[in-house]
Amino acid sequence: MSDDLDDIQAIFFEECAEGLATAEAGLSAMAAGDVSAGVIAGVFRAVHSIKGGAGAFGHTALTAFAHRFENVLDEVRANRIAPTPGVTRVMLSAFDILSDHCAAAQGTAAVPADAAMLAVLEEVLATGGAPDQTAAAPAPAPEPVPAAPVDEDPFGFQPVAIGGLEDFDLAPSEPAGWTVRFTPSNAAMAHGGEPLLVLRELELLGGQVTAADLSALPPLAELDPEMAYIGWTITLPAEVAEDAITECFDFVAPDSVIEIVRCGGDPAPAPEASAPAPAAEPVVAAAPAAPAASAAPAPVVAAVPSVPAPAAKPATDDAPPPRQADPVAQSIRVELTKLDMLLNLVGELVIRSSILSDRLSPKDQERVELPQLSRLTREIQDTVMSLRAQPIKQAFSRVPRMLRDLSSATGKQVELETFGETTEVDKGVIEKIGDPLTHMIRNAVDHGVELPADRIAAGKPAHGTIRLSAEQRGARIFVRVADDGRGIDRARVRAKAVEKGIIAADAVMTDEEIDQLICAPGFSTAETISNISGRGVGMDVVRSNVEALGGRVEITSMPGKGTVFTMILPLTLAILEGMIVRLAGQRFVLPLANVVETVQPEPGQVKPISTSGEVLELRGNFLPVRRLGNIFGFASNDALPPEESLVIVVESESAGHVGLMVDTIDDRREVVIKSLDQNLHPIRGLGGATILGDGSIALILDIEAMVASSNPRFIPKGLAA
């Protein structure tokens, strides 16, 4: 074997994750009533592939479970078990265990206790639709055979016994010796068959050809080289195991006559694949053996007609219907580190391109075709970004399972609605929102959704609904978790915050501000820490995780109606189209996605409305105006009068249109975001930093945090150490 088994295994686990997602999507569709053949086949194929790979890598527990699960799915697929809601529920539960097994195989979780689930699956198999076991079972077996009947094969194939699952517990036998008679059928040479190889293999077991039946051999002139005319008798020593002999005939053509007789005994028929048959009996094997023939006590021939298959003619009559072309795009797998390296290089290219445009006069820029180069650079950058983009579905895929667990743990009934799961987000973002999302969902079920009785008393349906949605707006992704539960109990939240010393007892706060308190560090409203939400992390961790991504968390709540948690995340973590603004001699980058327009105020157009606030009168409307200088604590006597400044109107999710007053605008360009987190604490109001074309550093503004930071608590304290 080659050295990189671990690498192959890593790929297998990726395939597992994909397979699980496919299976879950299919099972969810079935639960929702779509039991079409395509959906069922998709689930089957996913579980089937997981089983196949798991076996190859020696994950026996996973293999065994997937095997049983697959059996049920196979019956459902073959319409022998109806996909009733009950059966679908069982399969969803089995799916959950299967996910756990995959995690266990990967070493990220303990091996799940699956005995109960296996028993349930077995029951479904036994009662659900009478799986067709008779077709292959060795009929008059004197003792039960501990092998799965489905593994037996009357069609001339026998599975090569494999480790674990299909190892037969073969009763040892000590007969005096074996006599094997083998007459290949005329089709023996078709399909790449070669009877000679069977004889050679039997010889390797110690067999000797003792007789050849040439009676059917025609004169040479009439001999067809593709036909088989000879029958052989081979004797084998007694110590050769019966299954070793039958295995030699695994691939012989249908209609061949195979007799395996223990010396001194009467030949008795048995199915071809009867390796585990009782050892005390002589065996006749025919390929293919059919139940009727194998049940007959005829001593010799048990050949049964099978489907003839001329080699050159496709069997159209019972060929499978053409599979619908799966809309699977062709793809190759690339290591993420390579993508990141590419992204980094493209980032450098963007910076170099900026430096060039800084240094060259417009005329020189035209001469060297810089605009074309810049456009190409931008296209490369877009393409590279899209390489890292993945549908957010991946992050959502854990949620249904989680809700099922939560429902059973809390007794609350919850339905999930998801929207916008095809929204594409940078892979780095997807990976990092998993935990915050998990916690938001837990929080919604634990604290938001009420028990069925309470909901009915409140005039709501017994089951709560959690709406999970994702949408892209500009360069931001909005991920929402909305429940229709009881809403935030503001009195309790406030009391708790006072008790924990987060706010002063006499603090004057708006409802919105109180709602945000649940994200404050050290805040937890659960009176007793439940094992659902209270796992040692609070919503403050959610907030800090999201902010570490350059995002924000917003909470809106309506008492009695529900709560909406919104994660607002950057679409990408790497490149930003920005407006370079100047303020008090420093340069800042404003994300262009937020910019609506710029205004050079006339005298009087900016009016003070209180000691701290100003508004901009714009086409009859008044917009609040913030001075960047104030927000960042620059000395106010440096500030220019409004008519010598520029007001940049930005759109924010939380505060609508807001004017930001800056000294001037330098440029508009794409900047590569460099994180500040490695060196500094997260600073509210700043999304990172970048290197400009001349090599100097500019800080990137986080508009949402800035316009929302009217509350003094959120004014950045300056650069932390």
Place this chain on the structure above:
Amino acid sequence: MTKTILTVDDSASMRMLLKASLTGSGYHVEAANDGRHGLERMIEVKPDLLITDINMPEMDGFELIEAVRGRPEFKSVPILVLSTEFSDEKKARARTAGATGWITKPFDAQKLEVAIRRVCP
């Protein structure tokens, strides 16, 4: 002379595992990720043995086997099915389509080699 085996499987890990295993047994291994590419590669490399999965997107294993057997030059090339499927119906269908033998996944390297030698000495 080194024998060439074409493996067709939609699972990348399975292809890699087969390649590692078969290369270790002294075979030259080519691979394709579905039936359609399998047929293309078959025509290109003219292997001594074809090992194919059944459940694949695009062209599945049955269709691939039929297509291969439909070409006179591949009339006697051994074809092994390597699948986790175990149903008699599937095996019969594979046999009808022209498969030489059937190996149930999962496999181990030794068993695989035995099975291969059974059809391709």
